[in-house]
Amino acid sequence: MEGLGLANWIQDQLRTLGLTRPTPIQKSCIPAILEGRDVIGCAQTGSGKTLAFALPVLHTLSEDPYGIYALVLTPTRELAFQIADQFRIVGKRINLQDCVIVGGRDMVAQGQALAKRPHIVIATPGRLADHLQSCNTFTLKKIKYLIIDEADRMLEGDFDQSLDVIFEALPKKRQTLLVTATITDSLKKLKEVTLKDPFFFEDEAKSGTVERLDQRYVLTPPEAKDGYLVHVVQLCREKIERCSIMIFVRTCKECEVLCMMLNQFDYHAVSLHSSKPQRDRLAALSQFKSNQARILIATDVASRGLDIPAVEFVINHDVPSITKNYVHRVGRTARAGRKGMAITLITSLDVKLIKAIEALIRLKLTELEVKDDAVAEILTQVNVTKREQEIKLDEQDFDEKRMVNKRKRLILKGIDPDELERKIKKEKRQKWKLAEQERKKKRKQVEEAAV
Incomplete structure (x- = not known):
């Protein structure tokens, strides 16, 4: 890490952690950040993006410490806690004070933590916006750094309302650092319009996935997909007996059902999705990280950034409908120079999505050899077993609880759930009317042309 301009105490701490050589994004971005430039850093998952912005922030903080010094925004709660851990590990020598502001935690305790003016605030946009609107015990007007992690996801539009509230509370004179694994049009536009003379780094890797990642697919009939999933898990266990496996699914309910099903087959699995309470989400992640559970079944809430x-092994039970999410999902394996395998279950309905993914990563997936007879035996x-678990979940009112939680979140944001539902229904009716008018118009044109 020598030659990057970092303080000696940081270099000593990194050596203690066994980090002596910077990754490409660290080597390029750290000097630019220390020069005071805005930065956009794009690199593959597992390439050390977090330390690329954490190290220069800690360097300048140690020279002129005050709170609140830096704000880190991230799309998911789990990623916020992970980033906080990395700041704490390196910043231990300077008695770094930080706080994590995310949903699912006590707002009063969070407000008290913010009032103490910690050096670093790591937050999800929704909860931080709630604090800015509901109390005046802290200010962000003196921050030196704004860091947006997983910037492509943050700028897709889902967080716009919360980000507007946050940006109003920030000083105009600040350094903005954007970090991502995939470059999108919104990031390119931001580079041109918002940032001042930004330093732009994009990894020269040939694809959005790392070379050490073995990417395979399994062709399956839709009705047999779960049988093939269990078979693929068995194959992974045969290849590496005590392996860790992440399985990605599309919905919260499917996530919970598959977790219950695999546990019935004596696979110790845990689930991670947005319908779980925050305490249970962190507990599941902790069990998986500590190898108490060897299988983690998750929605895309776990696809970004988690180290x-x-x-x-990463198994895609469902092909992601947004192609770049494939890159984020499979990026959970083959990290930090290790080898890994990603296996995607494909039905005849997924062919177009797979072709789009192959175009994005500039690589053809290869077929994984499976034993169809073995699948037929267990199907x-x-x-x-899956149907039994679905019945159990229905008895627990899973869908109803999910709707209640959704309504609670809307109410906390000051949105009337009933009014929003009426508005959505009205918009759907209007779209249907317009589509019907268009269809009638086309039919009329066809009839007139026939005459």
């Missing part, structure tokens, strides 16, 4: 180095048992 779990010892994941040997009935798998389907029956």
Whole structure:
């Protein structure tokens, strides 16, 4: 880490952690940040992006410490806690004070922590915006750094309302650092319009995924997908007996059902999705990281940024509908120079999505050899077991609880859930009317042309 301009105490701390050589994004971005420039850093998952912005922030903080010095915004709660851990590990020598502001935690306790003016605030946009609107015990007007992690996801539009509130509370004179694994049009536009003379770094890797990642697919009939999932898990276990596996699914309910199903087959699995309470989400992640559970089944809430180095296999139970999410999902394995395998279950309905993914990563997926006879033997048992778990979940009112939680979140944001539902229904009716008018118009044109 020598030659980057970092303080000696940081270099000593990194050596203690066994980090002696910077990754490409660290080597390029750290000097630019220390020069005071805005930065956009784009690199593959597992390439050390977090330390690329954390180290220069800690360097300048140690020279002129005050709070609140830096604000880190991130899309998910789990990622916020992970970033905080990395700041704490390196910043231990300067008695770094930080706080994590995310949903699912006590707002009063968070407000008290913010009032103490910690050096670093790591937050999800929604909860931080709530604090800015509901109390005046802290200010962000003196921050030196604004860091937006997973910037492509943050600028997609879902967080716009909260980001508007936050940006109003920030000083105009600040350094802005954007970090991402995928470059999008919104980031390119931001580079041109908002940032002042930004330093732009993009990894020269040939694809959005790392070379050490073995990417495979399994072709399956839709009705047999769960049987093939259990079979693929068995194959992974045969290849590496005590391996760690992440399985990605599309919905919260499917996530919970598959977790319950695999546990019935004596696979110790835990689930991670947005419908779980925050305490349970962190507990599941902790069990998986500590190898108490060897299988983590998750929605895309776990696809970004989470650093779990010892994941040997990633299985996509569903092909992601947004192609770049594939890159983020499979990036949970083959991290920090290790090898890994990503396996995607594909039905005949997924061919177009797979072609789009292959175009994005500039690589053809290869087929994984499976034993169809072995799947046929377990398929009935798998389907029956899954149906039993679905009935159990329905008895627990999973869908109803999810709707209640959704309404609570809307109310906390000051939105009337009933009014929003009426508005959505009205918009759907208007779209349907316009579509019907267009269809009638086309039919009329066809009839007139025929005459």
